Amino acid sequence: MDSKEKVEVHKREMRSFLMARDPSIDRRFRPRPNKKLRLFDDIQESEDDSYSEYSDTESDYTPNAASTATSTGDSSSTETGPQVFLRLRPVTDPSKAYTVSDDGSVLITSCKIDSTSNNVNRMEKHFSFSSIFDSCVGQRDIYDICVGPKILEEECVTIMTYGTSGSGKTFTLLGDDVRAGIIPRALENVFTIYKENLYHAPKLKLVNGCITFLQDDATLNEIQVRKKLLQLCPDITAHHKRLKQVIDGDHNFEVKASPDTSVMVWVSFVEIYNELVHDLLAIPPRQEKLGEVPRKNLKIVCNKGLVFVKGLTSVFVKTSEEALQLLRLGQQRSTYASTSVNANSSRSHCVFTVDILKYDRSGMTTQSSYRFCDLAGSERVINTGTTGLRLKEAKNINTSLMVLGRCLDAASTSHKKKNNDVIPYRDSKLTMLLQAALLGKEKLAMIVTVTPVDKYYEENLNVLNFASIAKNIIFKEPVIKQHRTSFCGFMEFSKMEPGDEYKKQLEEENVSLQLEIERLKFDHVLQMQLLEEKLRKELTDTYQEIIKDTKKQLEEECEKKLYLANREWEFKLSSQKRRYEEDIEDLKDEIEDLKNPPPSDAESVEEAEESKSSIEILDDD
């Protein structure tokens, strides 16, 4: 770019309310306010005559051919904004539209094909990066440059991969069986650094964003959660062994022994799918059915500047293998689908967090968090012919990425306004979750992945513009979260010598005994339940028998009573009948008497005389 072009750039850079700023222009070429006298500007510029026009503030850049990884080798003290790296994916037929500047920090795009929709896109553009990795650069160099120094700095940092679908975001973070990605390397690095200081029990935990000392029952609960989840994880012993060999061969991580510090490592894994927040490490209610994990929508809460996902499972891990196992478990549960661009495309944004909590004997607790964010790929739904559920997913992905872009754009100007309210991080779940990094409270590093083929030229331009905005952000100094604690529980905790093997053994024994008690309690309750069930059955059977007998007896008694009552009634009936018959007879006699009345008195004397004489006759005989 010659001086004439520079003038043009200045002209183009006039800010307007109607035209958005072209983010591909390096911020050094933008008009600066002249109000404040910048004492060292002149000196720097005069010292640095050989400095590339396209490179940015990272001065000790190693001029290098584009075929190797080029690093600024800078430290956080020289950079106040996010670090933005570019990774070009290996392809069989790379486009000629992309070239890397000689010093390896600027990507020059110029479209010689007719596929672009407007003239602006056909113009030559320059995008500067902290480092550019071309397709030959392997996972080791990417880790060493982008992540390794941050792990050593022990700060809170968000590392995100951004790019079009299929450009290698997930590959950069996770890698494959032999080419370990950033996360497995970071885990190995973390567990090597703190090897001597790892505390064996979960005594400190981040609860609602605050470091909290756990009481014994809470510790036991955490041990059980960890046990349950690790049982659900796939067995990766062989895979981990292989990866470890590769990583150990690639790096020489150093142990950082500090005798007065105890370190606890926790991991969590969250997914944002269609603007819903899911816990990828939730314990399923029925362990045997892994596929049926309820997908609760969790809330992102911001309390006094601390951002956390309410109810998210955080798991205490003792080794890198355990952390990797949990990562694999979460991956199995996250949403993938086959699209026209990528056979195994992430349909959601996933954030894997490693929290390192340190306790110093002086009573100081410190937190360093590494958030690895695998953003879903931006997609051109019109070109890819996406429909149905995939279309809904793609729209949500594109919307949240657009909000992320707006937040970065706002962040790039907010330092001038000293007002964080202008950053619209509340507009999407992703930006809400990453707000600490977007507001400059934590460090931010972005690895932009690009598939350098003609087909994706316009999509790549969008990605590069986005990266360019991020590159121009200037943040205040990052904050290390640490505070003194006044919990008396820490006093006991602090008495423990990390090197005191005997105490450690006793502690472990104590924990295992308490676990045994828990197990026995559980068995006891189970046995009591079985016994109760048995007793209930026996009682039911006995009572049913009794009821049956009583019923039979009552029926017999009833029959008997009925029979007797019948007999009585029959008897009563017949005696009544007899009485009535006698009455009838009497009445008949009476009627007869009435019909034939008895003779008068004279007649009756006569008759009596007659009967007397007849009797006398009889007597003579």
Ligand SMILES: Nc1ncnc2c1ncn2[C@@H]1O[C@H](COP(=O)(O)OP(=O)(O)OP(=O)(O)O)[C@@H](O)[C@H]1O
């Ligand atoms: N640098 C690389 N070297 C070798 N293979 C790569 C590289 N980058 C990507 N790939 C391969 O390309 C394919 C797609 O990569 P990956 O799944 O990481 O894409 P992505 O950007 O995460 O896509 P999406 O957004 O759709 O999930 C994978 O098979 C991966 O192995």
